[in-house]
Amino acid sequence: MKSKPRASAPTTKTGAQIIVDTLIAEGVDTMFGYTGGVVLPLFDKLYDAPINFIVPRHEQGGCHMADAYARVSGKVGVIVATSGPGACNLVTGLATANMDSIPMVAITGQVRTELIGNDAFQEADTTGITRPVTKYNCIVKDISNLARTIHEAFHIASTGRPGPVLIDIPVDIAVSKHKEDGPVEMDLPGYRVRTSGHARQISTAAKAINKSKRPVLYVGGGVILSNASKELRALAEKAHLPVTMTLMGLGSFDQTKAESLDMLGMHGSAYANYAVQECDLLIAVGARFDDRVTGKIPTFAPNAKIVHIDIDPASISKNVRVDIPVVGDAKEILRDLAKEVEYQERKEWFERIADWKNKFPFRYDSASKSIKPQYVIEEICNQTRNKAVVTTGVGQNQMWAAQFYRFTRPRQFISSGGLGTMGFGLPAAIGAQIGDPKATVIDIDGDHSFNMTMTELATAVEHELPIKVVILNNGYMGMVRQWQELFYGKRYSKSYLSNPDYAAVAGALGAVGMTVEKKAEVPCAVKEMLAQKKPCVVDFRVDREENVWPMVAAGKSLDEMDGLDILESMA
Amino acid sequence: MKHLISALVENKPGVLAHIAGMFAARAFNIDSLVVGRTEDPKLSRMTIVVVGDDRVVEQVRKQLAKIVPVVKVQDFVGQPVVARDLMLVSVTAPPEKRPEIVSLIDMFRGKVVDIGQKTLMIEVSGPESKIEAFINACKPYGIKSVARTGTIAMPRQAKIDD
Numbered sequence A: 001m002k003s004k005p006r007a008s009a010p011t012t013k014t015g016a017q018i019i020v021d022t023l024i025a026e027g028v029d030t031m032f033g034y035t036g037g038v039v040l041p042l043f044d045k046l047y048d049a050p051i052n053f054i055v056p057r058h059e060q061g062g063c064h065m066a067d068a069y070a071r072v073s074g075k076v077g078v079i080v081a082t083s084g085p086g087a088c089n090l091v092t093g094l095a096t097a098n099m100d101s102i103p104m105v106a107i108t109g110q111v112r113t114e115l116i117g118n119d120a121f122q123e124a125d126t127t128g129i130t131r132p133v134t135k136y137n138c139i140v141k142d143i144s145n146l147a148r149t150i151h152e153a154f155h156i157a158s159t160g161r162p163g164p165v166l167i168d169i170p171v172d173i174a175v176s177k178h179k180e181d182g183p184v185e186m187d188l189p190g191y192r193v194r195t196s197g198h199a200r201q202i203s204t205a206a207k208a209i210n211k212s213k214r215p216v217l218y219v220g221g222g223v224i225l226s227n228a229s230k231e232l233r234a235l236a237e238k239a240h241l242p243v244t245m246t247l248m249g250l251g252s253f254d255q256t257k258a259e260s261l262d263m264l265g266m267h268g269s270a271y272a273n274y275a276v277q278e279c280d281l282l283i284a285v286g287a288r289f290d291d292r293v294t295g296k297i298p299t300f301a302p303n304a305k306i307v308h309i310d311i312d313p314a315s316i317s318k319n320v321r322v323d324i325p326v327v328g329d330a331k332e333i334l335r336d337l338a339k340e341v342e343y344q345e346r347k348e349w350f351e352r353i354a355d356w357k358n359k360f361p362f363r364y365d366s367a368s369k370s371i372k373p374q375y376v377i378e379e380i381c382n383q384t385r386n387k388a389v390v391t392t393g394v395g396q397n398q399m400w401a402a403q404f405y406r407f408t409r410p411r412q413f414i415s416s417g418g419l420g421t422m423g424f425g426l427p428a429a430i431g432a433q434i435g436d437p438k439a440t441v442i443d444i445d446g447d448h449s450f451n452m453t454m455t456e457l458a459t460a461v462e463h464e465l466p467i468k469v470v471i472l473n474n475g476y477m478g479m480v481r482q483w484q485e486l487f488y489g490k491r492y493s494k495s496y497l498s499n500p501d502y503a504a505v506a507g508a509l510g511a512v513g514m515t516v517e518k519k520a521e522v523p524c525a526v527k528e529m530l531a532q533k534k535p536c537v538v539d540f541r542v543d544r545e546e547n548v549w550p551m552v553a554a555g556k557s558l559d560e561m562d563g564l565d566i567l568e569s570m571a
Numbered sequence B: 001m002k003h004l005i006s007a008l009v010e011n012k013p014g015v016l017a018h019i020a021g022m023f024a025a026r027a028f029n030i031d032s033l034v035v036g037r038t039e040d041p042k043l044s045r046m047t048i049v050v051v052g053d054d055r056v057v058e059q060v061r062k063q064l065a066k067i068v069p070v071v072k073v074q075d076f077v078g079q080p081v082v083a084r085d086l087m088l089v090s091v092t093a094p095p096e097k098r099p100e101i102v103s104l105i106d107m108f109r110g111k112v113v114d115i116g117q118k119t120l121m122i123e124v125s126g127p128e129s130k131i132e133a134f135i136n137a138c139k140p141y142g143i144k145s146v147a148r149t150g151t152i153a154m155p156r157q158a159k160i161d162d
């Protein structure tokens, strides 16, 4: 294992100082966290550390901020919380990051070593609680392991299939002293990452691509995580392949290109879903055949040979039998693969795709008098010229953002894909803005998602972040209402709450608030919002019962989409 | 089908929890799990008996290998292995039945390890089928209690691929 340099010359330091110095040695200049009893020694050392420290209003918010910071910047997101309630509040955020393979390090305080197991004040079995929602976690019980463990955490979080790593540190370790001697060697005999793909497998994949008449590249978040977007585009261009993306993969391929099939899956495009069902070769890259993508597994891509490129061997043949697996880093493999592929015209295939694209684009009733949520997103996309960083809530807002904003670059679309965490949008926008200060960051949110973490607006105000929050306010848990409409006889059981006046809430918290009730006001409101320097919340009162189409109902095949007739009638 | 999986793991606190948690979270069924020290004080060996079709067991193997403190995973299926269970069994044995029981023990190459007034404690080791057979053979006398280790195993010609 490679050794990491010491932060400074060997001296006697407290555990808290070792933590801060090790974080700095890892290149941390920004972190998120919330204080409490057992992390006081650490926070004391952070008082004059050269680290931009953001305190959220709730640890969950802080965790999503660190997560989104990592998603936009490619760096490791760092979150600190106190023991017990603080650590428990991280669980949703860690699970969100874990499902989407986001590199994060969480540091939690723990009660004194000798009190552990005694139900001490603010004690929780943090490693026990977070084990299933982290890539790895551990507790440090010996100060001589502290620096090494933190370095290992960063290494594990950021390599292989990335993910959150939690280190639990009892307060007595933070206050005790340790004399550092010699460089820190990582000791991870069980952690090996394979990055370069097997040459023969790559050749086999290349041959399959060259022979294929109807190929589809199916791209997931792994391509973004491995910074392989350039290599992906080069391969698609050289071999002439159409590209469809998962929710997590959006941005990896330029959606303004004719070869983009946009998103596939449950609310994916009809053209992507048809193409997958008819293709003779499906090349999956950094994607994991999630049930929201495949629909009914036995009839998924029935005519296709499947190539699967992934860094995680456990992802291969987990859900769908793979014919040509290639384990390794997407960036390296795509680069090597591009060397062996040839351009094929595939005239018929691309004509067929163009046909589908013409016939079934994402559509909405643009003549409607009410504000259609899709219209708001389209307007934002046009006014920001496809360049904004977009975060989302969960539900219809998220699906419409994925359908109607056309992304052009990686790390531009920040959404909770795997876990589907309502409340992610606002804290994610804050983390994204901190990670990419020059970007226009817009949270396209649902009213009820926003309700869950809107307290973080105060954090945005405090740090003077020019984030924009677009509430697609339908007064419903829209996605739930849609399912109730379709599958539960319109019995809208507990799927609406009375909402506050969001513009007033925003104003009270020191942000700018606007309410938009008329369709004609939308373009101006968007313009005004984009011009704001302060955090800005715009409450768009959208059509209350709009549905997301097309839709592959759970358990149906990808080509059995509902709503195509509705979309066609809007043409 | 039954698979014998052998995992070399770091000898650290929390490792068993990582592994047990993974099995529970992914709904894998385990028949038995045995942990013990190895020749290297930094490593322990776990022998896990898993029941499932090839796809399930392949996932078990991969998910195990993914756990950070798991150093190496082998599935012994299709390989010649020596697999052994150890059992302690307490059998009702009034004096007049003892000669009969002792000859049974001899046939199974077991050992009497404790003698009570009305019971004998017997130690038997061997492949699982032999242990089961011994239990069945003892049933007519009355079994008081059984303690078993679960299976440990090693390949016959140490064919270790990395």
Ligand SMILES: Cc1ncc(C[n+]2csc(CCOP(=O)(O)OP(=O)(O)O)c2C)c(N)n1
Pocket: A393, A394, A395, A396, A397, A398, A420, A421, A422, A423, A445, A446, A447, A448, A449, A450, A472, A474, A476, A477, A478, A479, A480
């Ligand atoms: C934390 C959490 N709780 C519950 C759910 C289940 N859920 C999924 S979508 C949804 C409704 C979302 O409502 P809203 O944010 O208003 O979005 P809309 O669908 O109306 O755009 C709910 C309750 C969830 N995904 N996350």
Ligand SMILES: [Mg+2]
Pocket: A446, A447, A448, A472, A473, A474, A475, A476, A477, A478
């Ligand atoms: Mg809503």
